[in-house]
Amino acid sequence: MSTNTFLSSQSNDPSFANVWQELKWRGLVHVSTDEAELEKLLAGEPITYYCGFDPTAPSLHLGNLVQLLTMRRLQLAGHKPLGLVGGSTGLVGDPRPTAERTMNTKETVAEWVGYLQGQVQRFLSFEGENAARMVNNLDWTAPMSALDFLREIGKHFRVGTMIKKDIVASRLNSEEGISYAEFSYQILQGMDYLELFRQYGCVLQTGGSDQWGNLTSGTELIRKVEGKSVHAIGTPLITNSDGTKFGKSEGNAIWLDAAMCSPYAMYQFWLNTADADVVERLKVFTFRSRTEIEELEKAVAERAHTREAQRVLAYDVTSLVHGEEATDKVIAASAALFGQGELEALDEATLVSATSQLPSATVERGSLNIIGLLVASGLVPSNSGARRTVAEGGAYVNNEKITDPDAVIDDSKLLHGKYLLMRRGKRTLAMVEVPA
Incomplete structure (x- = not known):
C-alpha cells in the first residue's frame, strides 16, 4: 500500500483553536519570529510556506521527517506548501559544526535531487486548492552570474552579522575554519526565500532550530529588498531523554x-x-x-x-x-x-531484513545435522553442548523442536531454498544460510 493512502485519513486535532496551538502542544516550535503575528497569520486565509531539503545524501532521514510532518500539518490547516529540494545549495552543503562537507559531483547531486523529490512527494498532497508544489533552487541560481549574485544579493548581507551566526562562529573558532563556499550558504538560502516570496508570495519558512541563522537570513533579505515582514519557525532538535542523539x-x-x-x-x-x-x-x-x-x-x-x-x-x-x-x-x-x-x-526480503541483526553462519549442503548446525550458528560452543541442548528440548529449526540428536535437516525445510532459522530455548536466535 502506498503511503499516499494515508493522506486522505490524516487530520489535525479539532480540539485546538488553530494549527499554531497544535504545533505548540506537539513541541514543534523551538524558536520563531513574532508568535502573535504567526498565530494570527496561520489562523487566517491560506498562506504559502516552504521548507528546504538539501541532497547531501541519497535519502532523507528522521530529522527531515520532523519537517515533512510539520509541513503536512500546515497543509491540513489549509495552507499551501512548497517543497524545495536544493539542487544548488546541495552542491555547496550547509556548514556542519565540526568540519567541511565533502563536495559531491554535479551528477551525483542531480541524481539525489530526484530521490529526495520522490520522498517529499509521499508526505504532501499535490491535489486540491492548496496543492503542494515541488521547486528546485538550481532553477533560479544556475542562470545568475557571479557578478549579478554579488550585486543583487550579496550587497544586502553584512559580514559582521554573518560571522555571528552560531554555526559560523563555531567553525571560525575551530582548527578546520570555514571555506568561503560554506560561509556563503546562508546567502544562498536567503536568496531562495526571496525568490519564493516573489514567485509565489511565500511568507513562512520552516526548518530545524539549528538552521535558525539560515532561516533568518531570508527574512532579513526580504525586509531589506522588498520592505516586507515574513516569518520563520525553527523546530527543536530532538534528543533522547538520556542525552543520546535521536535518530x-x-x-x-x-x-x-x-x-x-x-x-x-x-x-x-x-x-x-x-x-x-x-x-x-x-x-x-x-x-x-x-x-x-x-x-x-x-x-x-x-x-x-x-x-x-x-x-x-x-x-x-x-x-x-x-x-x-x-x-x-x-x-x-x-x-x-x-x-x-x-x-x-x-x-x-522480509525474512532477510528481520534476521539481519542475528548471529549468522554459512554451511555447505550435506552438512545439515542438528548438532553441526547448532555449533556452526554459534548457539552452543561444542558438540557436547549441542547434544545437551537437544536432550533438554531446547533445539529448534524453523520453530520446529528437534528431539533427535542424530537428526539431519532435509533440504525441503530450507526457507526460500537456502535459509534455516535456528533457536536455542525461547529467545536465542541465529540464521544459517545454505548456498545452492
Whole structure:
C-alpha cells in the first residue's frame, strides 16, 4: 500500500483553536519570529510556506521527517506548501559544526535531487486548492552570474552579522575554519526565500532550530529588498531523554529509504523507544489526537510493561514511511521468528531484513545435522553442548523442536531454498544460510 493512502485519513486535532496551538502542544516550535503575528497569520486565509531539503545524501532521514510532518500539518490547516529540494545549495552543503562537507559531483547531486523529490512527494498532497508544489533552487541560481549574485544579493548581507551566526562562529573558532563556499550558504538560502516570496508570495519558512541563522537570513533579505515582514519557525532538535542523539541506531542514521533502512529496522527502532521519550515522539511523529496520546501516556504510567504506546508509535511511523502492507509484514515477521506465526509465509526480503541483526553462519549442503548446525550458528560452543541442548528440548529449526540428536535437516525445510532459522530455548536466535 502506498503511503499516499494515508493522506486522505490524516487530520489535525479539532480540539485546538488553530494549527499554531497544535504545533505548540506537539513541541514543534523551538524558536520563531513574532508568535502573535504567526498565530494570527496561520489562523487566517491560506498562506504559502516552504521548507528546504538539501541532497547531501541519497535519502532523507528522521530529522527531515520532523519537517515533512510539520509541513503536512500546515497543509491540513489549509495552507499551501512548497517543497524545495536544493539542487544548488546541495552542491555547496550547509556548514556542519565540526568540519567541511565533502563536495559531491554535479551528477551525483542531480541524481539525489530526484530521490529526495520522490520522498517529499509521499508526505504532501499535490491535489486540491492548496496543492503542494515541488521547486528546485538550481532553477533560479544556475542562470545568475557571479557578478549579478554579488550585486543583487550579496550587497544586502553584512559580514559582521554573518560571522555571528552560531554555526559560523563555531567553525571560525575551530582548527578546520570555514571555506568561503560554506560561509556563503546562508546567502544562498536567503536568496531562495526571496525568490519564493516573489514567485509565489511565500511568507513562512520552516526548518530545524539549528538552521535558525539560515532561516533568518531570508527574512532579513526580504525586509531589506522588498520592505516586507515574513516569518520563520525553527523546530527543536530532538534528543533522547538520556542525552543520546535521536535518530541513530547501531551508529547508523535511520533513513527513509527502505534500501538504506529496512521497514523491519525502522519498526524496531520505534519499538525500542524509552518510556520517558515515547509520549513526545507520538506528538511529533504521529497524527494521533491529544485525547489518544493522553490515553497512551496513561498506559505508559500504569502498565508500561505492555509497551502499548511504543507499538502504536512503531506502527504509525513505519506505516507513514513504508505503508501499511510493509508494516504488517514486519509485525508478522517479528511474531514468526518466535513461533507465533508461519515462517514459510514470509517473503524473502522480509525474512532477510528481520534476521539481519542475528548471529549468522554459512554451511555447505550435506552438512545439515542438528548438532553441526547448532555449533556452526554459534548457539552452543561444542558438540557436547549441542547434544545437551537437544536432550533438554531446547533445539529448534524453523520453530520446529528437534528431539533427535542424530537428526539431519532435509533440504525441503530450507526457507526460500537456502535459509534455516535456528533457536536455542525461547529467545536465542541465529540464521544459517545454505548456498545452492
